[in-house]
Amino acid sequence: MELVPLLIVLLSAAGHAMWNFFAKQSAHKLAFIWGLYALGAVFYLPLYLAQGLSAELGAAAWACIVGSAAAKAIYMVFLAEALRTCDLSIAYPLSRIAPAIVPFWAVLFLGESVSALGALGIAIVCIAIPVMHLQGASIEHMRRVHHSFLTRGTVFALLAAVMVSAYSIIDKLAVSRYAEPIAFNYVHWVVTVVMLAPYIAWRCGVRDVVALFRAEWWPLAISGFLDFGAYVLVLYVMETGKVSYIVAARQTSQIMAILLGTLVLRERCGRIRLVAGSLILVGVTLIGIAR
Secondary structure, X not given: OOHHHHHHHHHHHHHHHHHHHHHHHOOOXXXXXXXXXXXXXXXXXXXXXXXXXXXXXXXXXXXXXXXXHXXXXXXXXXXXHHHHHOOHHHHHHHHOOHHHHXXXXXXXXXXXXXXXXXXXXXXXXXXXXXXXXOOOOOHHHHHOHHHHHOOHHHHHHHHHHHHHHHHHHHHHHHHHHOOOHHHHHHHHHXXXXXXXXXXXXXXXXXXXXXXXXXXXXXXXXXXXXHHHHHHHHHHHHHOOOOHHHHHHHHOHHHHHHHXXXXXXXOOOOHHHHHHHHHHHHHHHHHHHHHO
């Protein structure tokens, strides 16, 4: 992978980690995540009008749009709960292990197979999950790891990863067979925001959402731009680089999130979580190369 595309992907990864960092600090995490997606749709609109408006979306594309939007809406709910109930340095890395789950969906629905290298990558990611929850490096800590592993935050982070894997495989199917990427991604982005809006109004309250936009408009605007920008940057690089390497490079966002959590938010066990994050990075890289 050439230097400039690599730097662009790393910038995209930093943007993704940063908006999760802002969401972690928000008083209303679910409303914040929904809000940044809503603002992202606004930032995305000029690109859609310029390059995606003329694209036709058939029945199959719309089925993928609804399915992907539903999975992404559920992901947003799960991620918000994970960020609410556990550290950023745990919630974010675990919510991003989707590349280790995607091969199972690909086998079931796309007729693909998992290579030995891909299986090794999945195994490494599976090892990284309990390592992430170690409180120390002693044998006793290893024996007691299940106490910190079986927590509400961990469960919701892993469920978020499942949802990411689900909408990733739907998106892959849609843009490879049924729709132009920019049109598909914008429309399903908007549908996600609209689909989740009634739940946000019921769960968070309209007044609280409005208050959130007023009180946290600056981090919301930054996060919406970062999320939209991260997508556009990767879309640009995908036209010139190898997708497997791009997926692997984007996983550096996990290391960035762990550093933000431990250095800025003062979360504990930073060294152990960096080791676990590095294992996830290695595992996902192997999965990407194996494709």
